[in-house]
Amino acid sequence: MSHRYSVILSNVGSCSDRYVTGGYAEPFSIAELFGRVAQIPQVTGVELVGTWHVTDKNVKELKGHLEEHGLKLVSIIPDHFGQMKWKYGSFAAKDPAIRNEAVAHTKEMIDAAIELGGDLISLWPGQDGYDYLFQADYMQERDWFAEGLREVCRYRPDVRISLEYKPKEPRTHSYLSTAAMSVLMAQETGTDNIGVTIDFGHALNAYETPAESVALLKRYGNRLFHVHMNDNFRHWDDDMIVGSVHTIETLEFFYWLKRTGYNGWLSIDQYPYREDGLAAVREGVNAMETFAALVDSMDQAEVEALIRNGRSPEITAYLRRMLLSVPNAAR
Amino acid sequence: MSHRYSVILSNVGSCSDRYVTGGYAEPFSIAELFGRVAQIPQVTGVELVGTWHVTDKNVKELKGHLEEHGLKLVSIIPDHFGQMKWKYGSFAAKDPAIRNEAVAHTKEMIDAAIELGGDLISLWPGQDGYDYLFQADYMQERDWFAEGLREVCRYRPDVRISLEYKPKEPRTHSYLSTAAMSVLMAQETGTDNIGVTIDFGHALNAYETPAESVALLKRYGNRLFHVHMNDNFRHWDDDMIVGSVHTIETLEFFYWLKRTGYNGWLSIDQYPYREDGLAAVREGVNAMETFAALVDSMDQAEVEALIRNGRSPEITAYLRRMLLSVPNAAR
Amino acid sequence: MSHRYSVILSNVGSCSDRYVTGGYAEPFSIAELFGRVAQIPQVTGVELVGTWHVTDKNVKELKGHLEEHGLKLVSIIPDHFGQMKWKYGSFAAKDPAIRNEAVAHTKEMIDAAIELGGDLISLWPGQDGYDYLFQADYMQERDWFAEGLREVCRYRPDVRISLEYKPKEPRTHSYLSTAAMSVLMAQETGTDNIGVTIDFGHALNAYETPAESVALLKRYGNRLFHVHMNDNFRHWDDDMIVGSVHTIETLEFFYWLKRTGYNGWLSIDQYPYREDGLAAVREGVNAMETFAALVDSMDQAEVEALIRNGRSPEITAYLRRMLLSVPNAAR
Amino acid sequence: MSHRYSVILSNVGSCSDRYVTGGYAEPFSIAELFGRVAQIPQVTGVELVGTWHVTDKNVKELKGHLEEHGLKLVSIIPDHFGQMKWKYGSFAAKDPAIRNEAVAHTKEMIDAAIELGGDLISLWPGQDGYDYLFQADYMQERDWFAEGLREVCRYRPDVRISLEYKPKEPRTHSYLSTAAMSVLMAQETGTDNIGVTIDFGHALNAYETPAESVALLKRYGNRLFHVHMNDNFRHWDDDMIVGSVHTIETLEFFYWLKRTGYNGWLSIDQYPYREDGLAAVREGVNAMETFAALVDSMDQAEVEALIRNGRSPEITAYLRRMLLSVPNAAR
Numbered sequence A, B, C, D: 001m002s003h004r005y006s007v008i009l010s011n012v013g014s015c016s017d018r019y020v021t022g023g024y025a026e027p028f029s030i031a032e033l034f035g036r037v038a039q040i041p042q043v044t045g046v047e048l049v050g051t052w053h054v055t056d057k058n059v060k061e062l063k064g065h066l067e068e069h070g071l072k073l074v075s076i077i078p079d080h081f082g083q084m085k086w087k088y089g090s091f092a093a094k095d096p097a098i099r100n101e102a103v104a105h106t107k108e109m110i111d112a113a114i115e116l117g118g119d120l121i122s123l124w125p126g127q128d129g130y131d132y133l134f135q136a137d138y139m140q141e142r143d144w145f146a147e148g149l150r151e152v153c154r155y156r157p158d159v160r161i162s163l164e165y166k167p168k169e170p171r172t173h174s175y176l177s178t179a180a181m182s183v184l185m186a187q188e189t190g191t192d193n194i195g196v197t198i199d200f201g202h203a204l205n206a207y208e209t210p211a212e213s214v215a216l217l218k219r220y221g222n223r224l225f226h227v228h229m230n231d232n233f234r235h236w237d238d239d240m241i242v243g244s245v246h247t248i249e250t251l252e253f254f255y256w257l258k259r260t261g262y263n264g265w266l267s268i269d270q271y272p273y274r275e276d277g278l279a280a281v282r283e284g285v286n287a288m289e290t291f292a293a294l295v296d297s298m299d300q301a302e303v304e305a306l307i308r309n310g311r312s313p314e315i316t317a318y319l320r321r322m323l324l325s326v327p328n329a330a331r
Helices: A030-037 A059-069 A096-115 A138-155 A179-189 A200-205 A210-219 A247-259 A277-297 A300-309 A312-323 B030-037 B059-069 B096-115 B138-155 B179-189 B200-205 B210-219 B247-259 B277-297 B300-309 B312-323 C030-037 C059-069 C096-115 C138-155 C179-189 C200-205 C210-219 C247-259 C277-297 C300-309 C312-323 D030-037 D059-069 D096-115 D138-155 D179-189 D200-205 D210-219 D247-259 D277-297 D300-309 D312-323
Strands: A004-008 A043-049 A072-077 A120-123 A160-164 A194-199 A224-229 A265-268 B004-008 B043-049 B072-077 B120-123 B160-164 B194-199 B224-229 B265-268 C004-008 C043-049 C072-077 C120-123 C160-164 C194-199 C224-229 C265-268 D004-008 D043-049 D072-077 D120-123 D160-164 D194-199 D224-229 D265-268
Touching: A004 A072, A004 A277, A030 A043, A030 A059, A030 A277, A043 A265, A059 A096, A072 A096, A072 A265, A096 A120, A096 A138, A120 A138, A120 A224, A138 A160, A138 A179, A138 B210, A160 A179, A160 A224, A179 A194, A179 A210, A179 B179, A194 A200, A194 A210, A200 A210, A200 A224, A200 A247, A210 A224, A210 A247, A210 B138, A247 A277, A247 A312, A247 C247, A265 A277, A277 C312, A300 A312, A312 C277, B004 B072, B004 B277, B030 B043, B030 B059, B030 B277, B043 B265, B059 B096, B072 B096, B072 B265, B096 B120, B096 B138, B120 B138, B120 B224, B138 B160, B138 B179, B160 B179, B160 B224, B179 B194, B179 B210, B194 B200, B194 B210, B200 B210, B200 B224, B200 B247, B210 B224, B210 B247, B247 B277, B247 B312, B247 D247, B265 B277, B277 D312, B300 B312, B312 D277, C004 C072, C004 C277, C030 C043, C030 C059, C030 C277, C043 C265, C059 C096, C072 C096, C072 C265, C096 C120, C096 C138, C120 C138, C120 C224, C138 C160, C138 C179, C138 D210, C160 C179, C160 C224, C179 C194, C179 C210, C179 D179, C194 C200, C194 C210, C200 C210, C200 C224, C200 C247, C210 C224, C210 C247, C210 D138, C247 C277, C247 C312, C265 C277, C300 C312, D004 D072, D004 D277, D030 D043, D030 D059, D030 D277, D043 D265, D059 D096, D072 D096, D072 D265, D096 D120, D096 D138, D120 D138, D120 D224, D138 D160, D138 D179, D160 D179, D160 D224, D179 D194, D179 D210, D194 D200, D194 D210, D200 D210, D200 D224, D200 D247, D210 D224, D210 D247, D247 D277, D247 D312, D265 D277, D300 D312
Parallel strands: A004 A043, A004 A265, A043 A072, A072 A120, A120 A160, A160 A194, A194 A224, A224 A265, B004 B043, B004 B265, B043 B072, B072 B120, B120 B160, B160 B194, B194 B224, B224 B265, C004 C043, C004 C265, C043 C072, C072 C120, C120 C160, C160 C194, C194 C224, C224 C265, D004 D043, D004 D265, D043 D072, D072 D120, D120 D160, D160 D194, D194 D224, D224 D265
Antiparallel strands: none
16 A cells, blocks of 8 residues: 655754753754755655744745655644643633634644645644643533634635644643544534544553554544654653554554555654654654555455454464564574 | 442452452352441442342342342443453454343343332443454444444433443453543444443543543533442552542542532442452442542632632642641641 | 473463453363473473462372473472462561461472472562552561561572562552562572562563563673563553564563573463463464574674664664565565 | 751743743743742752753852852752753763763762752763663663762762662663662662662652652662652653642651651752742642641551551541541541
């Protein structure tokens, strides 16, 4: 199955954490980031982040970068998380002025996406949630969230809004926490242009099996709009290189993308704290391509029989024979 | 707020685990278990488990026990988890004969509940899920689950079916894993007599804030039908005594039960591996009663202001003053 | 590298959990279990569990089974966890009579091991720990534990005692929780015949990287005496088939076994709740053998260079090329 | 029991995370931070962080701040984590030049501490560890770590070095991960001036019971040198206000501090992402003072009897009566 590969622009650059606030490497300009993306042959699209990359002043400039490198705009991720003002949330903030700003910024990013030839907004409301017990009105704040969401979904029915869930971070608890919660929130808008982004690592962190999350979104309204790829050790959103930890989960994920006919983009979402961002993305894309090829090489009837019978020793033996190929050895 | 307190009958007895399969204490007869429950003054109802307590032959006998001790039948929990035959699931089992048995047994338990004066089935599909990757057809098996659920919901519209979710155990992954997932599954039946059981410890294990789960179920269709109380260390369903670990989470949970007008039963669901079951349930009920009284003593306007403002130092100070009362000390 | 493979006898049988206390399959006699083990060609040794398999009356009979099938006794695991009487612990129990029984039983198992031609005791003090806060005297109980341990270590200096750590279960907190804790406890005995068993899944559950645990035990006194193999989803001791979840962790573990010159046994410790035990062990052993062969096929200089440089994109690319081999494809 | 309270200077200021790299509030100057600390009456000491607060040029200035506000220097935390150059570690870095810099910087901070009237270095090697599998030579790098540690311990035997452990973050795996691991590392130096800092939240994140960690460090060489206080939801180092989540764990921790005769400082280590730092520290200190007072109000003989007997219903009832005091109610 042939997939389209993309990357969040900042992934080829440097990044910070709460200790090294100035960054683990020297920063790159936006032009440099585009230049780096263009060095990865399989990547044909980019995702941009509001404020970080897209402002009300630089849309033309961005258009130039996209055209220069022959890259497609895959999505814009509005900035609902990256500035001091969002610290208590965006659509679900207690302050109505902030909620209005969140809606206004999202509409601007929708306009920008259209201008840049895109039709997808990947919405990650990372600051919407709470840290402390007794800190949140869990009903009222969800109402506000749904209101904001409805408004941006109705603004441009031809632009698709995709909700990216995550159980925690930066808040200790996020409202949009799981795949099932995302379906519930999407249903509330009453519009058709809303779906869900699976971030592979967020799913693992929520103790979801990513392949099952693909199936779930297929089953509840065919809502898988977008995919962010990376890996982690399950306990946190480590944003590591694709395939570096979970070989079988990643394989099963690609199997179910094919089985459910997913035809959206597969986008790298890694944080290269200590790696060269370009090298890390390059390898992440190589990994995605290889997983897809490996799935294509699998005998689908054989795999379906394994799933249908569910006998774990046979399943494990099948995976062993596929993954643990010892050179020049009979097994 | 005055609550009604109940207990799952086996909780006052002994229990096993995978190492001590013969039980951590001598077993009790059903008559003895009823006699022990009757010693806890605040408890006015019991929950019974299919096969363990309810068979097709002993319904009259059970009626006698209930009447003798003036106890109400709160719910029956059908046996979808306690016998070898359910090892691959109940409603979602790959074998159609097992799926049929699961439906038939549930209907029998509905009939038994009616005969015993009850109107609630608490349904815990603990074996429905999977252990291994590539072991399950996540779409087909959920279809089967929904079919079975629909059939039992339609069987007696006057009996309420309440879904008890849990992320894992006994399978490594359960289909009915979270509160949000339960809402999705309940919606699929298209009937009104379906809702959700919050097990406090299951919610913690799913990284839910139990009070938020109450709010969520209120908001999505007023679906909180039943509550199972216990405590744990978040990483596993330890089924410990109510209030023994999570003081503030339990307090907030009772606050939201009141705030959302919950008027169902509060049922103990503890596993007294090493405790005397009766003593453990007695203390669990004392704890529930005290949390409810503490909530009643709180100035609701003050708490609502804390929630509305969301300032954590003030919230923490409020809770400190309430919980950490030093005798004969000015603070 | 050529390893010796063994299995805990009960692994080829059936098992229970707290819901299905009667077992997920029909039980097997000890003779049948031996017969099943004998069907796995690579397995040349067995581990026996006190009480479950070894009593003061059946040692001769066990000797017969071992001889009949040409199996070696790899270790005895004394029963410190499988009976009601151990519910508050063994060496660290509050009751001195129980502590004495724990020591006496261990000595009996040492004697039995010698009689059966073994020289290793794998000691898993699963009930030593606590469930509730304020329930344990963490200093006194550790003193008792060390006393018991010292006594059994001194009993027969020619028999090696190997401590199997695990963070939790059946208690919510175990005293012997991690590899580092095991080293501390081993040091306290002041004898040479004490070391540590790594259970692969227990290490994962403790958020250890199993390969690092091998290195740690090498570094702190060359104390890796024994290995139990299985797999899980990190959050619990799921005791699944070797290699079914963690491909890369298992590979790195085998790499470090070789790198540190481990020459003990590799023993299967799986719980086949829903699988045929024999099929599951057979596949577990196949997996171990394949991981060992794969390690042997790796160019050690190349791997050491990867470790020395620590550049993650290169490491991930190396693993991708080894594990994700697409038939008939250039990569 | 009367404790001495302190705070890490930056805690009363603002902080960043990987999304809001510019900070969740406006930054404060060092002079302002001192002025804010001085507003908290119970706080009599501060901890300073290398580079962030202490440079080779500002020691005199810092001395002035301390004197002006009558504050004692409790410790300096050398910067082994806050600059780009430490991204692959400090004492355990693969690059020998970096290892030398780590030692040199630590010695400078020791000198600075002495000049500022302190005698404690709290050493948090947050970057020493690894992110990826196959990325680290777990033996060699621990050797390097031990070498660096030995050198700084020997530099000034009159200054105590205290190791702060943490299982992960900023690396996915830290070498100095648990209390037991810290004891092992401390033993290796062969000097007396080395001990351990318990960070309450790090202990929770390692699935330790913080009170047990106090006992452990007492038992293995009386090595508890320092305490950092905060709270979290167990899955991550959320650095929340003391007592905001774990009421009973915090109480038991203070009980064991008293029981083991701890007489060091209790220092706030919170990250006030969305709170006013001063208000959050003020409340954290109020909480510590109240927990200490509550422990003093407990009848020690009664508590010791509960611990000795270990009966959980009685323990839970005791805690309920102490913590859930309903005004004007008979219970």
